[in-house]
Amino acid sequence: MTKITKNGFRTHAKASERYVDVIFEYDDKFVLDTSVPIEYRRTGIDVSDEEIDDYLEKVYTDVAPSNWPEWYESQEQFWIDKPRAKITKPFFDALAKSFSWTCATCSLPKNPNFARRIQDLKEFGYTLATNTSRHCPVCKSNKMQLILLPIRRGGITGYETWSPDLREKIIRVLGSLDSFEAKVMRKEGLLPDHKFPEIRWDAETRRESLEHLTDDEIKADFQLLTNQRNQQKREVCRTCFQNGDRGRVYGVDFYYQGTSKWDVKIPKKGKDAVAGCVGCGWYDISTWRNELNKKLV
Ligand SMILES: [Zn+2]
Ligand SMILES: [Zn+2]
Structure with a gap:
């Protein structure tokens, strides 16, 4: 059968x-x-x-x-x-x-x-x-x-998924701030985005449940983007994963850590790969913007 x-x-x-x-x-x-x-x-x-x-x-x-x-x-x-x-x-x-x-x-x-x-x-x-x-x-x-x-509510994917309540909570904790636009937006248009892109996760990266995340953990792990920017980031991170060319927000050639190339000494996948993402605009757009603003003063 x-x-x-x-x-x-x-x-x-x-x-x-x-x-x-x-x-x-x-x-x-x-x-x-x-x-x-x-x-x-x-x-x-x-x-x-x-x-x-x-x-x-x-x-x-x-x-x-x-x-x-x-x-x-x-x-x-x-x-x-x-x-x-x-x-x-x-x-x-x-x-x-x-x-x-x-x-x-x-x-x-x-x-x-x-x-x-x-x-x-x-x-x-x-x-x-x-x-x-x-x-x-x-x-x-x-x-x-x-x-x-007839799948249980909330779904059964292997990903970290969020219930509608948790999504609301993440958006509330992050103050409905669209990280890309640097602007508070309607919460309906925003999605929680894992700063650390899923393409670099391994089996150990995923947490069984996100329901008990503290506010600090939410702030450390997530930013808010629109669906469109979320998709854009996904493509950028895929390219970076495949050929080592890191992302550039607005085409700006600035990395507050590392260079425009992925550091080959850093593992490509798993928790330690985060070190290779830090410094890229797409990883944490608000931090990237703050670091860039410091250069402009
Ligand atoms: Zn009909
Ligand atoms: Zn994600």
């Missing part, structure tokens, strides 16, 4: 999401035709190509039909006193009915602010995938469709 069949990758550029379409087959011949998000930065999901197979194994186990009764039960508890529940819950109910593709046009509640409701569900920690153009047998044409996966 093939447990997991990968049917291909899709990107939803507007939402900065990426999915892998899969078919999961279980012992009792049950087949789940679904789509697994592998990139969803609002919650910190960013599964690299090398990790996809391991991640799909975990998802396969987590979404097994034998786990559904327990999943439904904990969701019931969760929704009891949610603020926006009256508007958002019907969307959840429609999607949780069967965990199959659900047409936004004919099978979800009519709501002009439909995208906001889906966003709410994601912020509550639910895992959803979108197909912007999938054939709907009722509408008889291609429509936007959504699918919900």
Whole structure:
């Protein structure tokens, strides 16, 4: 029996999401035709190509039909006193009915602010995938469709992910300061960014849980960026990892520690690699700016 069949990758550029379409087959011949998000930065999901197979194994186990009764039960508890529940819950109910593709046009509640409701569900920690153009047998044409996966709220990636509450906390502790813009921004537009880029992490770098981080730890490990800058940083850090060319914010050739080349004496991966990141603008933009300002006086 093939447990997991990968049917291909899709990107939803507007939402900065990426999915892998899969078919999961279980012992009792049950087949789940679904789509697994592998990139969803609002919650910190960013599964690299090398990790996809391991991640799909975990998802396969987590979404097994034998786990559904327990999943439904904990969701019931969760929704009891949610603020926006009256508007958002019907969307959840429609999607949780069967965990199959659900047409936004004919099978979800009519709501002009439909995208906001889906966003709410994601912020509550639910895992959803979108197909912007999938054939709907009722509408008889291609429509936007959504699918919900019965994964525990908050997700099960190997990354340090954050719950909506923790994300709020990180943003609060960092004063909603967009490090790139050096400006306090609306918290909705900001994402916690690990100063130390994930591409240089090893198995030991990840903490099991971030829920008990102190304010000082948050300030040491995170800065706030928009999704766009977060993506930009990711590319810069990938290039640096691959060829040793360190990043440059605004193209400015300034490093408060080290040079424009990665120091080859420093290990490329793992906790000790942080030493090679310190000094680069993208690693800690506020510190970099302060150090640069000192030069300008
Ligand atoms: Zn339809
Ligand atoms: Zn990160």
